[in-house]
Amino acid sequence: MRTFSASDELRAAVAQARRQSLSVGFVPTMGALHAGHVSLVRRAREECGLVVVSIFVNPMQFAPGEDLARYPRKPEADAEVLASAGADVLYSPDAVRFYPAAFSTSVDVAVVSEGGEGAVRPGHFRGVATVLTKLFLQVAPDAAYFGRKDLQQVAVVRRLIEDLDFPIRLVVGDTVREPDGLALSSRNAFLPADARPRAAALSRALFAARDRARRGESDARALETDTRLALEAAGLGVDYVEAVDPATMERVDAARPGIALAAAVRIAGTRLIDNVVFDSERSRP
Ligand code: AMP
Numbered sequence: 001m002r003t004f005s006a007s008d009e010l011r012a013a014v015a016q017a018r019r020q021s022l023s024v025g026f027v028p029t030m031g032a033l034h035a036g037h038v039s040l041v042r043r044a045r046e047e048c049g050l051v052v053v054s055i056f057v058n059p060m061q062f063a064p065g066e067d068l069a070r071y072p073r074k075p076e077a078d079a080e081v082l083a084s085a086g087a088d089v090l091y092s093p094d095a096v097r098f099y100p101a102a103f104s105t106s107v108d109v110a111v112v113s114e115g116g117e118g119a120v121r122p123g124h125f126r127g128v129a130t131v132l133t134k135l136f137l138q139v140a141p142d143a144a145y146f147g148r149k150d151l152q153q154v155a156v157v158r159r160l161i162e163d164l165d166f167p168i169r170l171v172v173g174d175t176v177r178e179p180d181g182l183a184l185s186s187r188n189a190f191l192p193a194d195a196r197p198r199a200a201a202l203s204r205a206l207f208a209a210r211d212r213a214r215r216g217e218s219d220a221r222a223l224e225t226d227t228r229l230a231l232e233a234a235g236l237g238v239d240y241v242e243a244v245d246p247a248t249m250e251r252v253d254a255a256r257p258g259i260a261l262a263a264a265v266r267i268a269g270t271r272l273i274d275n276v277v278f279d280s281e282r283s284r285p
Contacts, residue, residue: 001083003090007138010091022049026141031055032072032186033081036176040145045086054091061127107133112155112249120239125156144168149175149183151275155249183274195268201234206276213255213278220255237266
């Protein structure tokens with residue numbers, strides 16, 4: 001695996017792969033890698049000739065007062081994880097070179113960025129869309145790999161790719177979970193041991209809502225309300241529970257297959273997000 005921090009070196013490596021007619025797969029991350037990230041890298045490895053992974057804790061997507069300074073950073077362990085997952089290139093840009101002092105451009109993906117995480121974290125998706133625009137231009141991949149755990153991010157990226165005509169295939173990977181259901185997240189490391197068991201209540205409540213929908217409950221408001229009550233009863237602070245169309249992130253009234261229930265909670269000073277997508281009894285895995 002080759003590691004670059006300068007964009008011109010990265011571009012040269014991608015150009016060389018292109019001359020060999022290799023397709024390029026790209027997995028953007030913020031590091032502190034876990035099995036969720038690895039599942040995306042392995043998928044890219046299966047599908048592409050050159051696998052580029054970026055690790056960049058993007059300051060622009062953290063609002064003042066958020067956890068930028070304490071976001072976990074594990075460069076050595078991450079490099080080992082990526083090498084054994086089969087990545088070819090690790091791109092770790094330097095924040096000062098990536099955003100020089102005069103940097104003035106931002107990319108706003110309206111509508112899909114506005115509810116959910118966007119409402120609780122103003123400016124977050126502007127930071128996400130801006131960093132991804134730069135990374136997509138630098139890496140110029142054929143395919144980009146994202147996790148469904150970040151449901152709204154996927155919707156924002158889909159619009160960004162379509163609106164700006166990036167010739168990039170968007171690949172969405174399933175959420176990788178701990179045995180008790182907790183979605184893997186770099187932020188899980190912040191959970192104190194005594195709060196950790198309670199964190200599983202988030203996925204448990206979402207799975208319960210999906211089960212009810214499978215049994216015929218189609219009232220999205222009822223599913224939202226009962227999920228919120230279950231989360232509160234487990235001692236979690238609820239930022240939102242919303243049934244949405246995952247393509248547009250618009251709230252919906254009917255919980256039909258393909259609709260997602262997305263939630264964000266606070267537990268012991270840490271924010272966790274998760275979602276389930278409703279399916280039909282017949283399509284159940
Ligand atoms: P992050 O490092 O948190 O920015 O995440 C990088 C990529 O990994 C994003 O596309 C995430 O959606 C994805 N990801 C994060 N957690 C998981 C998970 N538990 N399962 C699958 N993908 C994930």
